[in-house]
Amino acid sequence: MTEWETVIGLEVHCELATATKLFCGCRNAFGDEPNTNVCPVCLGLPGSLPVLNRGAVELAMRLGLALGCEVRPSLFHRKNYFYPDMPKDYQISQYDQPVNVDGVVELADGARIGVERAHLEEDTGKSSHVGGGGRIHEADHSLVDYNRAGVPLVEIVSRPDLRSSEQAKAYVNELRAVLLATGASDARMEEGSMRVDANISVRPVGSSVLGTRCEVKNLNSTRSLARAVDYEARRQIELLSAGEQVLQQTRHWDEADGRTSPLRSKEEAFDYRYFPEPDLVPLSPEPAWQAAVGEALPLLPAARRRRLAAATGAGAASVAMVVERGLDDLVLAALEAGGDPGRLMVHAEHDLAGATGALDATAFAGLTSMEAGGALTATQAKAVLAELVATGGDPEAVAGALGYEALPGEVLAGAVDAAIAANPAAWDRFLAGDAKVAGFFVGQVMKATAGKADGKAVTALLRQRAAS
Amino acid sequence: MAERITTADVVHVAALARLELSADELELFTGQLAAVLDHAADVEALELSEVVPTAHPLPLVNVLRDDVVHRSLDRHEVLDAAPSVEGHRFRVPPVLGEPS
Numbered sequence: 334m335t336e337w338e339t340v341i342g343l344e345v346h347c348e349l350a351t352a353t354k355l356f357c358g359c360r361n362a363f364g365d366e367p368n369t370n371v372c373p374v375c376l377g378l379p380g381s382l383p384v385l386n387r388g389a390v391e392l393a394m395r396l397g398l399a400l401g402c403e404v405r406p407s408l409f410h411r412k413n414y415f416y417p418d419m420p421k422d423y424q425i426s427q428y429d430q431p432v433n434v435d436g437v438v439e440l441a442d443g444a445r446i447g448v449e450r451a452h453l454e455e456d457t458g459k460s461s462h463v464g465g466g467g468r469i470h471e472a473d474h475s476l477v478d479y480n481r482a483g484v485p486l487v488e489i490v491s492r493p494d495l496r497s498s499e500q501a502k503a504y505v506n507e508l509r510a511v512l513l514a515t516g517a518s519d520a521r522m523e524e525g526s527m528r529v530d531a532n533i534s535v536r537p538v539g540s541s542v543l544g545t546r547c548e549v550k551n552l553n554s555t556r557s558l559a560r561a562v563d564y565e566a567r568r569q570i571e572l573l574s575a576g577e578q579v580l581q582q583t584r585h586w587d588e589a590d591g592r593t594s595p596l597r598s599k600e601e602a603f604d605y606r607y608f609p610e611p612d613l614v615p616l617s618p619e620p621a622w623q624a625a626v627g628e629a630l631p632l633l634p635a636a637r638r639r640r641l642a643a644a645t646g647a648g649a650a651s652v653a654m655v656v657e658r659g660l661d662d663l664v665l666a667a668l669e670a671g672g673d674p675g676r677l678m679v680h681a682e683h684d685l686a687g688a689t690g691a692l693d694a695t696a697f698a699g700l701t702s703m704e705a706g707g708a709l710t711a712t713q714a715k716a717v718l719a720e721l722v723a724t725g726g727d728p729e730a731v732a733g734a735l736g737y738e739a740l741p742g743e744v745l746a747g748a749v750d751a752a753i754a755a756n757p758a759a760w761d762r763f764l765a766g767d768a769k770v771a772g773f774f775v776g777q778v779m780k781a782t783a784g785k786a787d788g789k790a791v792t793a794l795l796r797q798r799a800a801s
Numbered sequence: 802m803a804e805r806i807t808t809a810d811v812v813h814v815a816a817l818a819r820l821e822l823s824a825d826e827l828e829l830f831t832g833q834l835a836a837v838l839d840h841a842a843d844v845e846a847l848e849l850s851e852v853v854p855t856a857h858p859l860p861l862v863n864v865l866r867d868d869v870v871h872r873s874l875d876r877h878e879v880l881d882a883a884p885s886v887e888g889h890r891f892r893v894p895p896v897l898g899e900p901s
Contacts, residue, residue, distance in 0.1 A: 371873055
């Protein structure tokens with residue numbers, strides 16, 4: 334039986350976080366009253382002329398640099414089509430000479446996904462279809478709001494480098510993290526400021542030829558994306574296994590049904606009759622301009638992960654989680670202040686999912702030092718940490734206020750010796766190598782010390798006694 | 802000279818433009834479009850391999866404006882000019898599907 338491999342390429346559209354539209358000074362805002370942010374340019378009125386927004390260009394360049402793209406001279410083209418969502422009857426986009434080419438998105442597990450291009454274009458207006466169940470071709474008529482027409486977008490086109498629904502999801506999450514870090518977009522899928530289309534095909538494992546692909550639209554969350562990829566791969570594998578062919582199509586994902594259905598046959602690129610936009614001059618990102626834009630770039634997620642992994646020696650999954658939560662700066666500062674790397678990472682990953690509140694790096698470091706020195710048990714440390722987040726302060730003072738007085742070493746040793754003396758049979762089993770009995774002794778010592786003993790310290794003492 | 806444009810090309814473009822053409826019109830427009838392309842052939846005949854394609858007739862790049870909000874048009878004024886309006890939106894005829 335043939336084994337199949339899924340091949341996925343994603344096209345991600347992101348609205349840029351500018352104050353104004355791409356070619357006019359109308360507000361770029363989500364959720365305003367319909368048709369209040371419109372002017373002769375974005376309504377396509379005769380005689381109006383587009384002027385390119387410097388802010389949008391710089392955000393696109395910033396994103397390009399963040400993705401390691403070559404940022405190059407580029408042109409704008411008119412993409413002609415017949416929907417009323419663009420009053421000009423064309424969309425201004427970049428065609429064969431986009432501003433950013435050849436980049437990469439580095440995933441948390443180290444996988445590198447190629448980015449073919451990230452180009453600038455304008456968004457379309459928003460149509461709602463009235464009658465016919467809201468379906469475009471069955472509607473009685475359509476209503477159009479042009480507030481979104483002309484809002485700046487970047488379209489980020491990946492190479493067909495993704496191999497599973499999980500990886501597709503990870504790519505979108507990573508891209509979103511880069512968009513947020515660069516400030517290029519607020520990247521909200523639920524508000525439509527980030528939209529994902531997936532090109533999906535399958536091929537026999539080992540083949541280097543791409544299968545016929547389908548483009549799936551209407552993916553409103555990363556969950557929809559993953560479900561649609563799995564559904565579509567299964568559908569194509571069933572067709573091919575039955576000796577049938579996959580038709581190149583645009584398909585619509587139905588979230589409620591959990592299926593895709595054909596939308597329209599794929600219009601060939603030349604059907605859009607692209608031609609250079611005569612009203613806009615070329616864009617040429619000179620080296621000095623690029624350097625200035627590049628200087629404003631923050632440290633990006635992949636670099637932050639490498640930095641944190643190097644400093645703490647933690648595994649990839651923990652590092653990714655802590656960076657995703659934005660806790661890496663706190664951990665690094667606490668490490669600098671003498672904190673215990675392993676314990677800092679454990680708390681950042683498991684105990685600081687919400688806000689870090691009043692916790693500062695020094696207190697965080699102090700807490701892990703107390704824990705490492707045996708002054709606090711893991712359970713006590715969690716409680717102290719919660720208090721530090723809620724009200725701040727010094728970890729020793731907080732531990733004291735909570736009644737977590739460190740057990741003096743000789744008290745603990747005395748309690749351990751007493752437990753051994755009182756349970757000779759259990760001790761013999763421990764000496765014979767029955768490690769499970771350690772738990773019994775820890776329980777005995779806990780009882781004797783009213784829960785103040787550290788389990789690990791007790792176990793260490795038991796081993797010490799056994800060895801002497 | 803090879804035929805520059807066929808009736809099938811015109812049928813295709815007409816379908817994209819959602820136009821229904823009669824047989825007479827098809828013949829007429831095929832001829833007219835061929836004449837336009839013949840004119841382009843005059844340019845093609847020139848030796849231009851050393852000439853860089855012109856992206857734009859103006860010797861300018863990077864004509865930009867600052868990202869500053871300007872006042873938009875008044876909605877009443879805009880919608881008053883529309884042939885049909887519903888719920889402060891432009892009301893348009895249904896979007897036609899591809900001829901199947």
